[in-house]
Amino acid sequence: MARKSRILYALVLFFGLSALPAHAEETFPFPEALRPDVDFWVSIFTRYRTDEGVLHDNRDLAVVYERIDVPAGISRQERNRRVKKRREALVRILQSLAGGKRDGLGAEEARVLALWPEDVSNDELLAATKRIRFQQGLSDRFREGLQRSGRWRDFIEAELTALGVPAELAALPHVESSYNPDARSHVGASGIWQFTRSTGRRFMRVDHVVDERNDPFAATRGAARLLAYNYSITGNWPMAITAYNHGLAGVRRAMRAHGDTAYVDILRNYKGRTFGFASRNFYVAFLAAKEVDQNPERYFPGVVRESPTVYAELKLPDYVPAEDLASALGVSARHIAKYNPALQPTIWEGSKHLPRGYSVRLPASMLQDPADTVLASVPKDRWQSDQLPDLFHTVARGDTLSEIANRYDTRVSTLVALNGLGSRHRIRAGQQLRLPAAGPAPEVVAMASAAPEPPEPEVVAREAVPEEVPKVEEQEPAALAGDIAATAVSSLQTALLSDPSDYTVADDGTIEVQPLETLGHYADWLGLRTQRLRDINGFAFRTPVEVGQRIKLEFGDVDAETFENLRVDYHRKQQDNFFRKYVITGVREHTIRRGESVWILSLREYDVPIWLFRQYNPALDPHRITPDTTVRFPVLEPAGDF
Numbered sequence: 117m118a119r120k121s122r123i124l125y126a127l128v129l130f131f132g133l134s135a136l137p138a139h140a141e142e143t144f145p146f147p148e149a150l151r152p153d154v155d156f157w158v159s160i161f162t163r164y165r166t167d168e169g170v171l172h173d174n175r176d177l178a179v180v181y182e183r184i185d186v187p188a189g190i191s192r193q194e195r196n197r198r199v200k201k202r203r204e205a206l207v208r209i210l211q212s213l214a215g216g217k218r219d220g221l222g223a224e225e226a227r228v229l230a231l232w233p234e235d236v237s238n239d240e241l242l243a244a245t246k247r248i249r250f251q252q253g254l255s256d257r258f259r260e261g262l263q264r265s266g267r268w269r270d271f272i273e274a275e276l277t278a279l280g281v282p283a284e285l286a287a288l289p290h291v292e293s294s295y296n297p298d299a300r301s302h303v304g305a306s307g308i309w310q311f312t313r314s315t316g317r318r319f320m321r322v323d324h325v326v327d328e329r330n331d332p333f334a335a336t337r338g339a340a341r342l343l344a345y346n347y348s349i350t351g352n353w354p355m356a357i358t359a360y361n362h363g364l365a366g367v368r369r370a371m372r373a374h375g376d377t378a379y380v381d382i383l384r385n386y387k388g389r390t391f392g393f394a395s396r397n398f399y400v401a402f403l404a405a406k407e408v409d410q411n412p413e414r415y416f417p418g419v420v421r422e423s424p425t426v427y428a429e430l431k432l433p434d435y436v437p438a439e440d441l442a443s444a445l446g447v448s449a450r451h452i453a454k455y456n457p458a459l460q461p462t463i464w465e466g467s468k469h470l471p472r473g474y475s476v477r478l479p480a481s482m483l484q485d486p487a488d489t490v491l492a493s494v495p496k497d498r499w500q501s502d503q504l505p506d507l508f509h510t511v512a513r514g515d516t517l518s519e520i521a522n523r524y525d526t527r528v529s530t531l532v533a534l535n536g537l538g539s540r541h542r543i544r545a546g547q548q549l550r551l552p553a554a555g556p557a558p559e560v561v562a563m564a565s566a567a568p569e570p571p572e573p574e575v576v577a578r579e580a581v582p583e584e585v586p587k588v589e590e591q592e593p594a595a596l597a598g599d600i601a602a603t604a605v606s607s608l609q610t611a612l613l614s615d616p617s618d619y620t621v622a623d624d625g626t627i628e629v630q631p632l633e634t635l636g637h638y639a640d641w642l643g644l645r646t647q648r649l650r651d652i653n654g655f656a657f658r659t660p661v662e663v664g665q666r667i668k669l670e671f672g673d674v675d676a677e678t679f680e681n682l683r684v685d686y687h688r689k690q691q692d693n694f695f696r697k698y699v700i701t702g703v704r705e706h707t708i709r710r711g712e713s714v715w716i717l718s719l720r721e722y723d724v725p726i727w728l729f730r731q732y733n734p735a736l737d738p739h740r741i742t743p744d745t746t747v748r749f750p751v752l753e754p755a756g757d758f
Contacts, residue, residue, distance in 0.1 A: 143282050143284070143353055144282070144284065144353055144354070144402075144403060144406070145353075145354060145379070146403055147380055149380050149384070150380065150383070150400050150403070152176070152177050152178035153177045153397065153400040154400050154403045154404045154407070155177075155178075155404075156172070156177035156178070156180070156400075156404075157177075157397070157400060157401045157403075157404030157405070158404040158407055158408060158415075160251055160253055160254055160255075160404075161254055161255060161258045161290070161404055161405060161408050161415075162255050162258065162408055162415040162416070163253070163255060164183070164252075164253025164254070164255055165253045165254075165255050165256045166188070166252055166253055166254060166255075166256055166257060167185065167186060167187050167188050167253075168183060168184065168185050168186060168252075168253050169183070169184055169186055169250055169251050169252040169253050170182065170183050170184070170250070170251055170253075171184060171199070171202060171203060171206060171248055171249070171250055172248075172249055172250075172251060173244055173247050173248065173249070174247045174248075174249040174393055175247055177397075178231075179231045179232065179244075180231070181206055181228065181231065181248070182202065182206075184198060184199060184202055184250070185198075186198065186199075186252065199250045203248050203250070205224075206228065206245075206248055207245045207248065209224060209225050209228050210228065210241050210242070210244050210245045211242070211245055212225065213225060213228065213229055213238075213241045214238045214239070214241040214242035214245070215238070216238055249393065254294065257294040257296075258290060258294060258405075258408065258416075259416050259419055260294060260295075260296075261289070261290050261293075261294035261295035261296065262290075262295075262408075262409070262412050262416060262419050262421060263419060263420065263421060263422055264294075264295040264296070264422060265286075265289070265290075265295045265409075265421055265422075266420075266421025266422040266423060266424065267332070267422050267423075267424055267425065268295075268308075268332045268333070268336065268424065269286060269421065269424070270424055271332075271333060271336065271424070272286045272289075272332075272336050273286050275336050275337055275340045276336075276340050276343075278340070279340045279341065279343075279344045280344060281340050281343050281344050281347070282353070284406055284410075285343060285357075285402075286409070287402065287405045287406040287408075287409040287410075288309070288339075288357070288360070288402055288405070289308040289309060290405040290408070290409060291398070291401045291402055291405050291596070292305075292308065292309060292310040293307070293308045293309070293310050295308050296308065297330060297332050297457055298330075298457075304536070306327065306329040306330055307329040307330045307331070307332065307335045307457075308332050308335060308336075309329070309335045309336065309338070309339040311329040311335060311338065311339075313329075313536055313688075314615060314688070314691060315342070316328070316329045316335075316338065317691075317695045317700070318338075318342075318700055318731065318750070319337070319338030319339075319341050319342060319700070320334050320335065320337070320338045321334075321458075321699065322695070323460075323695070323696065324460055324462055324468075324533070324534045324535070324536070324550060325459075325460055325462055325463065325468050325471055325503075326458050326459060326460065326471060326474065327458055327460055328458045329458075330457040330458050331456070331457055331458035332457075333477075334458060342360065343356060343357075343360060345703075346359040346360060346364060346367075349364055349368070349734070349735060350364075350367060350368075350371065350376075351376060351377075352376070352377055352379065354379035354383075354399045355367050355370075355371060355376075355379055355382070357398060357399050357402055358379075358382075358383075358395060358398050358399050360398070361394060361395055361398040362391065362395040362398070363616070363734070364616070364734040364735070365616030365734035365735070366388055366390070366391065366395075368734055368735040369388060370382045370386045370388055370391065373386065374386060379399070383396050383397075383399060383400070384396075393596065394596040397596055398596065401596060425479050426479065426480045426481075427455070427477045427478065427479060427480060428477075428478055428479070428480040428482075428483050428487060429475040429476065429477050429478075429487070430475065430476045430478070430487045430490060430491060431473065431474070431475045431476075431487075432470055432471070432472060432473060432474050432475075432476065432491070433472070433491065433499070434472050434499040434500060434501060435469035435470065435471060435472050435499070435500040435501070435502065435503050436469055436470050436494060436498055436499055436500065437466070437469055437470070437498060438452060438459075438463050438464060438466075438469075438470055439466075440494050440495070440498040441470060441476065441494060443494075444490055444491070444493045444494045445478070445482070445483070445490055446484070447478075447482060449464055451478075451482070452476060452478070455477050455478050455479065456476055456477055459474075460533065461530060461533050461534075462533075462534060462552065465530065465552055466552075467504060467534075467552035468503060468504050469500055469503055469504055471503065472503075506550055506551075507550070507551040507552070508548050508549065508550055508551065509524070509548070509549045509551055510546065510547070510548060510549075511543050511544060511545055511546060511547040511548075511549060512545060513545040515543065515545070516543075517531055517532070517537075517543055520549065524551050524552070526551065526552050530552060531549060531551070534549075534550045534551070534552070535549055535550050536688075536692065542681075544682070544685070615687070615691075615727065615730070615731055616730055616731065616734045617630045617631075617687075617727065617730065618630075619680060619683050619684050619687065620680055621669065621676040621679060621680060622666075624668075625668055625669050625670075625671065625676075626666045626667060626668050626669065627666065627667060627669060628664065628665070628666055629661045629662060629663050629664060629665045629666075629667060630663065630687070630727070631663050631725065631726040631727050632686075632687070632690055632727070633661070633663075633683075634660075634661065635649050635650065635655070635661055635667075637683075637686065638667075638669060641674065641678075641679050641682040641683060641686075642669060642670065642671065642672075642674050642679060643672070643673055643674050644670060644672075648670065649667070649669070649670070652668055652670055653667050653668055663726070687727070690727075691727070694725065694728070695755070696755060697754065697755055698752045698753065698754060698755055699752070699753055699754075699755050700750045700751065700752060701751050701752070701753050702750070702751040703732065703748050703749070703750055703751065704722070704748070704749045704750075704751050705746055705747070705748055705749075706722075706746070706747050706748075706749060707744060707745070707746050708741060708742070708743055708744065708745045708746075708747060709743055710743045712743075714729070714733075714736070714741060714747060717747075717749075718749065722749040723752065724749050724750060724752065728750060729747075729749065732747075732748040732749065732750055733747050733748055
């Protein structure tokens with residue numbers, strides 16, 4: 117009777133979605149084992165609104181305990197309280213059932229037990245007490261996303277197809293952002309494709325003047341390239357799509373552990389350190405989004421996709437203030453900003469000019485004259501041969517971002533945007549903050565055309581061949597970030613999503629040395645003397661640390677989490693500095709010949725830093741490289757002026 121009740125409940129809950137067809141042999145395999153998961157996400161996308169959600173088992177998604185109201189008007193604390201109260205009640209019921217209680221059940225106990233198979237064990241019920249998760253509904257956002265998607269759908273499908281990527285992957289932005297171009301995640305992902313800064317820079321321009329992650333057209337080109345690259349490494353779409361969220365290095369580790377095509381086993385059983393709910397569910401959420409996207413009338417009767425806008429483009433021959441171009445067009449700068457979301461606030465606040473060579477996009481109906489005529493109407497003396505310079509402030513001990521903003525007559529949000537800060541609450545002494553050029557420039561502010569270089573390290577780490585211990589990283593797309601009461605995914609896990617390097621502290625207090633790191637760096641982050649680290653590791657004076665080497669740390673006033681955050685901030689800064697100077701314009705393959713070293717090739721022949729080389733070769737084990745191995749080097753070009 118319990119099994120029948122469970123089946124009936126599932127059929128009612130998911131509106132008969134178990135009738136969805138299986139296509140095990142198609143491009144996007146949909147085996148029976150994944151059906152409950154896909155049904156769950158279809159239900160989240162189509163049945164439940166954002167002011168409600170469900171408590172469910174985070175492993176067996178067919179087990180949905182109950183619906184909870186979470187009205188938008190209540191505080192986060194109140195929402196957390198409601199979720200916590202019902203979670204605790206369910207824990208008590210499951211604990212009672214796990215104790216062997218099967219007779220004399222109350223109504224709630226009987227209902228919960230009926231959700232499980234008749235032969236469910238007490239141990240399984242006890243384990244389930246730790247797997248209760250809240251998922252917010254998304255039906256209203258999904259409907260809005262379906263409507264918005266029409267603006268870019270034809271373009272997206274064409275771009276995907278041009279790179280050999282299945283056009284059905286146009287459904288992925290539903291999972292990532294609900295097709296909202298203004299979507300921003302708590303870990304800094306941005307745009308309809310939710311690129312992080314580090315990953316985005318591999319495929320597009322991302323800086324304080326232009327951030328193409330926010331442009332659906334530019335970001336789509338980047339997403340198509342990333343998905344095609346993922347597929348070239350993984351060889352199947354379930355893992356290529358999972359890698360879009362989890363990172364290639366982590367997915368390759370899973371494939372080595374379970375098999376290259378064992379995607380169901382990986383999604384069900386892989387125990388990667390941070391292979392959590394979002395990563396496990398990314399592929400099945402995509403399958404659900406694809407089902408709804410391809411059958412909108414079935415789930416949202418009457419929904420109509422918006423029509424695409426016909427655009428005209430004005431390619432700027434030189435730098436020009438935004439207000440001057442707006443005046444020539446007879447529109448406000450706000451109108452230009454609306455249709456060019458990649459252009460950063462620095463332009464509209466007057467800190468930067470519209471950049472040379474940039475193609476300003478506007479609806480064709482807004483242009484009364486041909487593009488050449490419009491550009492010619494801008495006074496010649498308003499065109500500039502150089503970009504406005506950057507201004508910098510060096511953070512002093514005790515400084516806060518709000519105090520710095522007040523000092524330079526700007527806003528905290530402007531400083532956050534200018535510097536790509538992950539948090540407005542975390543800056544450190546010695547840090548260089550970029551300022552709006554339009555503000556005052558007192559003596560403590562340095563003027564420059566690019567960010568200052570970091571000081572030379574005390575001892576340079578030798579580029580030895582490291583052991584591959586890739587960092588497994590996870591970001592939470594909008595659709596999968598519904599656990600209001602759960603701990604948020606650490607920004608450490610997502611700060612450098614495309615970087616396979618391991619920046620974490622192991623349980624035994626050791627770390628793996630990464631490129632650009634020295635004992636001096638570690639001592640500074642720990643508040644110790646460098647000699648102390650030499651002593652506990654048995655290093656002679658001036659002995660350099662080697663990339664890939666494991667060394668022991670000592671923690672006191674600085675804990676492991678703080679150390680990790682300082683370490684990631686350092687590497688993010690190094691990468692930021694690099695991408696101010698260079699852009700990636702392509703990828704070049706190289707077949708290793710006998711006697712060649714990838715380290716020498718990277719540094720001397722291709723002039724590519726080791727950390728960037730590893731991003732393009734996440735599955736490579738340098739210890740086992742053999743002749744005829746094919747590796748990838750990004751093609752770099754000077755970034756030019758901003």
